[in-house]
Amino acid sequence: MKLDIIRQRPFWWLISSLFIVASLIGMVISWQQLGAPLRPGLDFAGGTRIQIVRDCTQADCTAPIDSADVRALLAQQGLETGVIQVAGDDGQSVSIRTRNLDVDEESTLRSALATTFGPLDNQSTQIDSVGPVIGQQLFASGLIALIVAFAGIVIYLSVRFQLDYALLAIVALLHDVVITMGLFAWLGLLLQVEVNSLFIVALLTIVGFSVNDTVVIYDRIRENIKLHPERHINDLVDDGVNQTLTRSINTSLTTILLLVAIVLFGGETLKFFALALITGFLAGAYSSIFVASTLLAWWRVQSGQAIAGLPEAGQPVEETP
Amino acid sequence: MGKQRLLLAMIFGLAIAAIVLISATPTRLGLDLRGGTQLTLQVETTEKIPTLTETDLEAVQRVISDRVNELGVSETSVQILGQNQLLVQLPGVSDPEQAQRVLGETAQLEFRSQRPETNQQFQIENQILQQHQLELLTLQQAAETGNQSLLNATTADPDNTPVPAELEQQIQSVQTAIRESNRAIRELFAPAALTGERLTDAYAQPRQGGNQWEVVLDFDAAGGNQFAELSRNVAGTGRSLGIFLDNRLISAPTVDVRYAETGITGGAVISGNFDAEGASDLAIQLRGGALPLPVAVVETRTVGPTLGQDSIRRSLYAAIVGLVLVLIFMAVYYRLPGVLADIALVVYALLTFAAFNAFGVTLTLPGIAGFILSIGMAVDANVLIFERTREELRSGKTLYRSVESGFYRAFSSILDSNVTTLIACAALFWFGAGLVKGFALTLAIGVVISLFTAVTCSRTLLFVSLGLPQFRKPELFCPGLSTTAPSNS
Numbered sequence: 001m002k003l004d005i006i007r008q009r010p011f012w013w014l015i016s017s018l019f020i021v022a023s024l025i026g027m028v029i030s031w032q033q034l035g036a037p038l039r040p041g042l043d044f045a046g047g048t049r050i051q052i053v054r055d056c057t058q059a060d061c062t063a064p065i066d067s068a069d070v071r072a073l074l075a076q077q078g079l080e081t082g083v084i085q086v087a088g089d090d091g092q093s094v095s096i097r098t099r100n101l102d103v104d105e106e107s108t109l110r111s112a113l114a115t116t117f118g119p120l121d122n123q124s125t126q127i128d129s130v131g132p133v134i135g136q137q138l139f140a141s142g143l144i145a146l147i148v149a150f151a152g153i154v155i156y157l158s159v160r161f162q163l164d165y166a167l168l169a170i171v172a173l174l175h176d177v178v179i180t181m182g183l184f185a186w187l188g189l190l191l192q193v194e195v196n197s198l199f200i201v202a203l204l205t206i207v208g209f210s211v212n213d214t215v216v217i218y219d220r221i222r223e224n225i226k227l228h229p230e231r232h233i234n235d236l237v238d239d240g241v242n243q244t245l246t247r248s249i250n251t252s253l254t255t256i257l258l259l260v261a262i263v264l265f266g267g268e269t270l271k272f273f274a275l276a277l278i279t280g281f282l283a284g285a286y287s288s289i290f291v292a293s294t295l296l297a298w299w300r301v302q303s304g305q306a307i308a309g310l311p312e313a314g315q316p317v318e319e320t321p
Numbered sequence: 322m323g324k325q326r327l328l329l330a331m332i333f334g335l336a337i338a339a340i341v342l343i344s345a346t347p348t349r350l351g352l353d354l355r356g357g358t359q360l361t362l363q364v365e366t367t368e369k370i371p372t373l374t375e376t377d378l379e380a381v382q383r384v385i386s387d388r389v390n391e392l393g394v395s396e397t398s399v400q401i402l403g404q405n406q407l408l409v410q411l412p413g414v415s416d417p418e419q420a421q422r423v424l425g426e427t428a429q430l431e432f433r434s435q436r437p438e439t440n441q442q443f444q445i446e447n448q449i450l451q452q453h454q455l456e457l458l459t460l461q462q463a464a465e466t467g468n469q470s471l472l473n474a475t476t477a478d479p480d481n482t483p484v485p486a487e488l489e490q491q492i493q494s495v496q497t498a499i500r501e502s503n504r505a506i507r508e509l510f511a512p513a514a515l516t517g518e519r520l521t522d523a524y525a526q527p528r529q530g531g532n533q534w535e536v537v538l539d540f541d542a543a544g545g546n547q548f549a550e551l552s553r554n555v556a557g558t559g560r561s562l563g564i565f566l567d568n569r570l571i572s573a574p575t576v577d578v579r580y581a582e583t584g585i586t587g588g589a590v591i592s593g594n595f596d597a598e599g600a601s602d603l604a605i606q607l608r609g610g611a612l613p614l615p616v617a618v619v620e621t622r623t624v625g626p627t628l629g630q631d632s633i634r635r636s637l638y639a640a641i642v643g644l645v646l647v648l649i650f651m652a653v654y655y656r657l658p659g660v661l662a663d664i665a666l667v668v669y670a671l672l673t674f675a676a677f678n679a680f681g682v683t684l685t686l687p688g689i690a691g692f693i694l695s696i697g698m699a700v701d702a703n704v705l706i707f708e709r710t711r712e713e714l715r716s717g718k719t720l721y722r723s724v725e726s727g728f729y730r731a732f733s734s735i736l737d738s739n740v741t742t743l744i745a746c747a748a749l750f751w752f753g754a755g756l757v758k759g760f761a762l763t764l765a766i767g768v769v770i771s772l773f774t775a776v777t778c779s780r781t782l783l784f785v786s787l788g789l790p791q792f793r794k795p796e797l798f799c800p801g802l803s804t805t806a807p808s809n810s
Contacts, residue, residue, distance in 0.1 A: 053625075103421040103618075110418075122415050123356070123627040131619035134361060141752045149748035153741050160737055201687060201749065201760050205694065208745035208764075212698075212738035216705065219734040247708040250654065254647050254704070255697035261643030262693060267635040270690055277694070 012290035023182020039188030041196035064091025142200030172292035202276035210284025339675035351685035356626030430517025519544025525600035534600035553584030688759035695767025702775035
């Protein structure tokens with residue numbers, strides 16, 4: 001199999017553009033409905049989440065917990081806006097998310113839950129309470145980490161390669177990040193999926209991994225340019241991509257095997273984390289193969305460096321016998 | 322070949338050392354895996370102290386540590402986080418209510434005079450309190466050592482041998498009793514006449530003519546006057562001047578009759594029964610308690626122990642299934658080099674896990690995810706090398722030279738890709754919070770170790786096996802290679 005990626009460039013770019021536009025639309029709708037491009041989870045929005053499990057050795061577990069009962073209980077506490085989710089085996093567990101509660105409110109709510117649905121299994125309780133200060137802090141630190149990572153990658157690649165490689169690699173990275181965010185914007189709109197600090201971790205991992213793919217391809221293109229300075233950049237890029245294609249596919253495949261294992265076995269917390277990574281890695285593999293490489297060829301042609309071996313103006317031309 | 326053999330011996334030595342290390346040292350698990358409560362406290366500034374210094378934070382940390390110790394939980398930790406926060410970890414605590422209450426209160430130092438006609442009651446209450454405290458100490462020791470004999474010596478019923486859960490209940494009831502008793506003592510004192518806000522300094526000094534120590538308190542002008550007044554009132558009456566820290570009586574000195582006229586002026590000296598350490602501890606407490614810095618609980622995260630165990634089990638499954646899938650894929654696709662890379666990958670997993678234990682990395686759920694992902698990175702290096710080797714084979718090079726240039730040529734890609742990942746890790750580690758840091762650290766350790774195992778380790782294994790004639794077959798490296806290609810054998 002040999003890909004003729006330079007000739008098929010409009011097609012590959014079209015696919016990417018469609019995905020990016022869909023992602024941006026998702027984020028814009030989300031912005032209008034929720035006031036944020038993605039549905040912010042507890043970590044960013046602040047609030048309290050209490051997850052309790054009935055202790056079935058003592059409690060009456062014949063019927064699942066009825067969310068209407070929980071709703072009524074919340075209303076008594078003045079917490080009508082709380083989000084209720086019944087989960088666990090046979091609906092014996094319930095997760096409640098409310099605004100940020102102070103100690104008194106929290107303990108009142110918990111004892112009310114214990115009297116109504118209990119006895120509860122204290123060993124399986126999970127309580128997360130995040131104040132608004134921390135929410136902003138987590139968000140800001142995540143954003144700074146993302147920006148610093150981008151800057152660090154640009155600097156490293158400019159030193160190891162050239163500035164145009166570095167900037168185009170960043171374009172490819174943004175492509176992956178935007179598409180991953182877009183998917184979660186839509187998931188947030190359609191399935192109420194929220195993003196938390198793990199999502200920022202996922203984005204940064206995507207950045208780290210997909211820059212890998214791009215670097216490997218660029219590395220090969222650079223090597224090809226060195227070996228055949230007389231050839232046109234389009235051909236060299238075509239060769240470079242095809243030479244590294246098996247590697248790109250195999251590496252993505254092995255990583256995705258690991259992620260699928262996390263999705264299947266990794267538990268609730270890590271599921272969406274792994275889903276974000278799978279999306280990002282797929283987008284990353286795509287953008288490295290079809291976007292980063294073709295952008296480089298396009299840019300080199302545009303800037304008149306299509307053939308690296310051409311002597312630059314003003315330099316003495318080597319004599320050829 | 323001798324050098325390769327030596328390297329091979331070294332690699333297996335390392336692998337065995339790793340296994341020994343893993344089995345000998347316990348893995349430190351984060352609270353999200355072992356269960357417990359984690360609180361983030363924000364130290365707030367006041368008008369008097371508009372900017373926080375490190376000393377301020379350390380003073381608050383000391384007060385908080387003392388309070389955490391009062392909770393009777395083992396293996397707690399209180400760390401300073403950034404410019405104005407403290408991270409408190411309470412393993413095994415699945416009901417954070419008490420902790421939230423105790424830690425959220427402002428540290429408050431108060432001087433109160435004892436109410437008249439309460440001397441006898443005060444003595445009784447004090448005895449009760451001391452008894453409770455002794456009891457608590459014994460119970461905690463019993464809980465720690467599991468030694469029941471200590472307990473039996475102090476409890477009335479010698480046949481009573483409580484199981485740990487009962488022991489815990491007893492500890493809790495004694496703690497409740499201590500709180501009750503503290504409250505009862507507090508009732509015997511008049512409301513605060515002087516608070517720690519007026520305290521400018523507190524330090525320990527040796528007492529003249531003896532090996533005992535005392536604690537000197539300095540007040541500002543208004544505080545000095547208030548203290549003189551306070552001490553004059555109780556001087557010679559036998560009533561004490563109660564010094565309360567966070568509503569707990571920490572010292573109750575009586576004032577000598579000679580101060581009945583003027584009161585104690587120019588600061589105070591607490592001369593209890595102190596040794597050097599006790600005096601300096603009290604001075605620290607007073608200084609800390611005197612800092613009127615409000616503390617707010619801004620984040621609590623509690624994970625029940627059962628949930629933590631569940632997470633461990635699930636991520637273990639995920640890691641094993643993921644690893645096995647990758648091992649199978651490599652062996653099927655890359656044949657002999659794939660099998661060798663698999664060995665290198667197992668060595669990688671062992672070394673990385675040993676490194677976590679050796680560096681004392683606390684393993685969290687995202688940390689495990691980072692570890693699983695770093696397996697992908699380790700494999701990538703081998704994929705790059707083997708693809709390159711196949712390419713060289715197809716271009717007609719000999720087996721030995723193909724393998725050699727496969728490693729040589731792929732190295733620049735491997736280096737660049739690993740460095741960029743490390744850059745992302747560094748950004749996460751420096752700017753990320755708690756859980757994010759754990760992920761960055763495990764991924765970074767994994768990437769560095771994978772550079773060693775995927776390059777040095779698999780290279781050594783390959784060259785050693787190339788030394789054996791039965792492995793020197795190009796078709797073991799690249800299926801479907803045309804038979805006309807020259808081979809090394």
